[in-house]
Amino acid sequence: MTTTSKARIGLIGLGTMGANLSLNIAEKGFPIAVFNRTTATTDNFIEAAGELKSQLTACKTLQELVDVIEPPRSIILMVPAGQTVDDQIAALRPLLDDDDMIIDAGNANFHDTDRRAAQAVSDGVPFLGIGVSGGEEGARHGPSIMGGGPKPAWNRVSDVLEAISAKYQGTPCATWMGEGGAGHFVKAVHNGIEYADMQMIAEVYGIMRDGMNMEAAAIGEVFSDWNTRTLQSYLVEISGKVAAATDPKTNSPMLDMILDRAGQKGTGRWTVIEAQHLAAPIPVIEAAVAARNMSSQLTNRIEGQEIFGPAPQKLADGAISIPELETALIGGKILCYAQGFELIVAASREFGWALPLPEIARVWREGCIIRSTMLNDMASALADNPDRNLMFAPFFSDHLKNSQAALRKVVTVATANGLPAPSLAAGLSYFDVMRTARSTANMIQAQRDFFGAHGFERIDGGSDHHGPWGSGAA
Numbered sequence: 301m302t303t304t305s306k307a308r309i310g311l312i313g314l315g316t317m318g319a320n321l322s323l324n325i326a327e328k329g330f331p332i333a334v335f336n337r338t339t340a341t342t343d344n345f346i347e348a349a350g351e352l353k354s355q356l357t358a359c360k361t362l363q364e365l366v367d368v369i370e371p372p373r374s375i376i377l378m379v380p381a382g383q384t385v386d387d388q389i390a391a392l393r394p395l396l397d398d399d400d401m402i403i404d405a406g407n408a409n410f411h412d413t414d415r416r417a418a419q420a421v422s423d424g425v426p427f428l429g430i431g432v433s434g435g436e437e438g439a440r441h442g443p444s445i446m447g448g449g450p451k452p453a454w455n456r457v458s459d460v461l462e463a464i465s466a467k468y469q470g471t472p473c474a475t476w477m478g479e480g481g482a483g484h485f486v487k488a489v490h491n492g493i494e495y496a497d498m499q500m501i502a503e504v505y506g507i508m509r510d511g512m513n514m515e516a517a518a519i520g521e522v523f524s525d526w527n528t529r530t531l532q533s534y535l536v537e538i539s540g541k542v543a544a545a546t547d548p549k550t551n552s553p554m555l556d557m558i559l560d561r562a563g564q565k566g567t568g569r570w571t572v573i574e575a576q577h578l579a580a581p582i583p584v585i586e587a588a589v590a591a592r593n594m595s596s597q598l599t600n601r602i603e604g605q606e607i608f609g610p611a612p613q614k615l616a617d618g619a620i621s622i623p624e625l626e627t628a629l630i631g632g633k634i635l636c637y638a639q640g641f642e643l644i645v646a647a648s649r650e651f652g653w654a655l656p657l658p659e660i661a662r663v664w665r666e667g668c669i670i671r672s673t674m675l676n677d678m679a680s681a682l683a684d685n686p687d688r689n690l691m692f693a694p695f696f697s698d699h700l701k702n703s704q705a706a707l708r709k710v711v712t713v714a715t716a717n718g719l720p721a722p723s724l725a726a727g728l729s730y731f732d733v734m735r736t737a738r739s740t741a742n743m744i745q746a747q748r749d750f751f752g753a754h755g756f757e758r759i760d761g762g763s764d765h766h767g768p769w770g771s772g773a774a
């Protein structure tokens with residue numbers, strides 16, 4: 301140990317996120333004690349901490365960590381999600397007093413957080429599960445924080461979490477979302493949206509690269525230009541930057557040297573699985589997760605191209621314009637977020653949370669990966685009426701009225717030329733279904749009644765009717 305003064309908070313797990321979060325906490329003036337299983341990692345971390353060293357206490361054992369924190373203690377876990385979290389809690393809990401609090405700040409599955417929270421309640425000890433978004437930079441200089449657990453437990457550390465969080469025009473992007481796994485659930489939806497946002501950007505990139513024959517640098521300029529108005533967002537900004545980068549080894553555009561096989565840790569998949577459990581339609585996000593999965597099937601894709609030949613892909617000159625692509629992406633983005641927020645509403649109802657929709661949009665305005673200007677408009681629309689699908693809020697319905705023609709054109713032209721645009725297409729289908737008062741589900745109901753006597757409602761009133769299938773059916 302290197303200090304005698306008590307630490308306000310502790311942190312276990314000095315991987316990139318944990319190390320950066322610790323420095324952020326130290327920088328905001330909170331003395332922090334840190335522990336990592338491998339002591340060399342702790343030593344290196346302290347060595348590199350520069351002038352923040354005075355705020356940091358390096359501990360070689362869990363007991364040392366516990367001893368140096370001011371009671372009642374709060375200890376953040378920044379260890380890999382899953383079994384490691386359970387193991388860490390099992391090792392730490394016996395060393396703690398009953399009013400000491402463990403805070404899991406990793407990317408936990410919210411069902412795990414619910415289970416750990418229930419265990420903590422039955423043990424009579426405080427526990428928080430908080431979603432932290434923003435990658436390495438965010439952790440160091442201001443992430444977006446989505447808290448879950450007992451409100452009094454949140455209140456004990458909210459000063460620290462608000463201080464280290466990103467600020468949107470001075471407002472901290474750190475909010476308590478609800479009990480149990482609420483914070484990690486909101487983080488999972490964030491990640492589902494993240495997947496879809498990234499996928500739709502990749503789709504318009506593909507249309508520019510393969511359909512319009514544009515070089516990476518020119519595509520980068522397009523993204524940078526889009527980033528100056530409606531689509532302003534971290535993901536569009538970095539897409540512009542990555543498209544502009546050059547590979548030092550070959551001097552080719554860096555993007556062209558990257559294998560087209562996307563990784564994933566699984567949080568987007570959790571969002572989709574949960575949406576299915578809740579019967580909440582999120583087709584844009586589902587398509588994005590499926591697209592990531594298909595991207596990993598590189599060998600199959602190569603075989604597919606050998607058997608079927610490449611799709612035509614090249615578009616006729618002027619078939620789609622850059623402004624049309626921009627407008628289509630705006631439409632797709634609105635539809636994607638509308639679905640994400642609808643999923644949050646469904647979960648809130650199912651799990652007995654009161655997830656604060658406008659607050660969720662607000663904490664996503666800065667710090668997190670999906671931060672964007674549009675989220676501020678979403679926060680306003682949701683504050684006006686949190687019970688209405690975002691696509692029907694006047695601000696966004698106006699946007700959709702203006703963008704639907706471009707979205708339709710981009711999806712149909714891309715599809716006609718074999719340029720895959722699954723998330724944009726899923727957005728368009730969602731839009732068309734959601735603006736069709738008379739759907740085709742009467743056929744589904746008739747079929748269900750025919751083969752299973754499931755009954756149907758009649759348009760002229762009454763439920764549990766059955767069709768004259770025996771007599772009239774061909």
Ligand code: 6PG
Pocket residue numbers: 407432433434435491494563564565566567568668669
């Ligand atoms: C964030 C991110 C982060 C996520 C990575 C990688 O909000 O900071 O969502 O939590 O883990 O972006 O995610 P995948 O490996 O699943 O793409």
